[in-house]
Amino acid sequence: MHVVTTRAELDRARTELLADGQELSLVPTMGYLHEGHLSLVRAAQRDGGAVAVSIFVNPKQFGEGEDLATYPRDLDRDLALLRDAGVDLVWTPGDEDVYPPGSATSVEIHGVTEVLEGERRPGHFAGVATVCTILFNVVRPHRAYFGQKDAQQTVVVRRFVRDLALPVDVRVEPIVREADGLARSSRNVYLTPEQRSQAVVLSRAVRAVEQVWRDGGRDADELRALVRDLVQREAPAGELDYVSVADPDTLAELDTLPGTGALVSMVVRFGRTRLLDNTILQP
Numbered sequence: 001m002h003v004v005t006t007r008a009e010l011d012r013a014r015t016e017l018l019a020d021g022q023e024l025s026l027v028p029t030m031g032y033l034h035e036g037h038l039s040l041v042r043a044a045q046r047d048g049g050a051v052a053v054s055i056f057v058n059p060k061q062f063g064e065g066e067d068l069a070t071y072p073r074d075l076d077r078d079l080a081l082l083r084d085a086g087v088d089l090v091w092t093p094g095d096e097d098v099y100p101p102g103s104a105t106s107v108e109i110h111g112v113t114e115v116l117e118g119e120r121r122p123g124h125f126a127g128v129a130t131v132c133t134i135l136f137n138v139v140r141p142h143r144a145y146f147g148q149k150d151a152q153q154t155v156v157v158r159r160f161v162r163d164l165a166l167p168v169d170v171r172v173e174p175i176v177r178e179a180d181g182l183a184r185s186s187r188n189v190y191l192t193p194e195q196r197s198q199a200v201v202l203s204r205a206v207r208a209v210e211q212v213w214r215d216g217g218r219d220a221d222e223l224r225a226l227v228r229d230l231v232q233r234e235a236p237a238g239e240l241d242y243v244s245v246a247d248p249d250t251l252a253e254l255d256t257l258p259g260t261g262a263l264v265s266m267v268v269r270f271g272r273t274r275l276l277d278n279t280i281l282q283p
């Protein structure tokens with residue numbers, strides 16, 4: 001496994017890996033890896049070619065007062081997991097390898113970044129889009145893998161890749177969950193035991209919403225109320241930040257669910273920790 005830091009090292013490893021003409025996949029991460037990340041690696045391996053993983057805690061996507069300084073990190077453990085998984089290339093850039101001194105460019109997406117996570121974390125998606133554009137341009141992967149857990153991120157990434165005609169095939173993989181249903185997330189380590197046990201409410205809410213959809217429920221407000229009530233009843237230590245029932249491509253809120261489906265997403269706050277979950281309701 002090649003482990004590289006500078007762009008020049010990355011270029012050399014890339015050339016060596018692709019010498020026999022195979023394709024390259026990239027799994028962008030912020031490290032502190034778990035089964036969610038490893039499922040993206042396995043998806044990339046399933047699709048063939050060489051697999052690269054980037055590990056970079058991107059300062060540009062953290063807002064004032066967010067957890068940039070305390071974001072969990074364990075590079076040695078991450079590298080051991082990636083080696084075991086059979087990854088070919090790991091890029092662990094420093095800030096200056098991603099943003100050379102004097103960097104003054106940012107990728108802004110309108111519309112889909114102005115709601116939900118984007119509304120609550122101003123500048124977050126410009127940070128994500130900027131770093132992903134740089135990662136794509138430096139690594140030059142044929143395919144890039146993202147998790148459905150960060151649903152709005154997948155919508156944003158697909159949008160700017162399409163709008164800017166970036167030559168990368170974006171693939172989205174399902175949410176990986178703990179045994180009790182909680183979506184895997186690096187930030188789960190912040191939870192106290194009490195918060196952790198109540199955090200199961202998110203996946204319960206997702207399942208309840210899916211059941212209503214299967215039973216023919218098409219009233220978006222009914223779904224929002226269902227989630228609100230469940231969180232209030234089952235997670236006294238948590239607070240619903242939002243529940244959204246939206247068009248999966250535009251993220252516009254819906255009144256009535258069309259037969260073609262909807263994205264139901266939610267965030268519950270436990271102390272300072274925001275937990276995300278979502279489901280795509282499909283015909």
Ligand SMILES: Nc1ncnc2c1ncn2[C@@H]1O[C@H](COP(=O)(O)OP(=O)(O)OP(=O)(O)O)[C@@H](O)[C@H]1O
Nearest residue numbers: 029030031036146147149150175176184185186187
């Ligand atoms: N449970 C999961 N299932 C599937 N994909 C996931 C899961 N958790 C994270 N990912 C994906 O892994 C990629 C890297 O995510 P990241 O490193 O931010 O991990 P994270 O666990 O989402 O961290 P955070 O707690 O900061 O949200 C993203 O595409 C993200 O959607």
Ligand SMILES: CC(C)(CO)[C@@H](O)C(=O)[O-]
Nearest residue numbers: 028029030058128131150
């Ligand atoms: C895609 C990403 C690695 C960009 O920093 C990050 O937003 C994440 O981990 O989901």
Ligand code: BAL
Nearest residue numbers: 030061062124150153
């Ligand atoms: N997985 C999303 C990255 C973030 O919360 O900054």
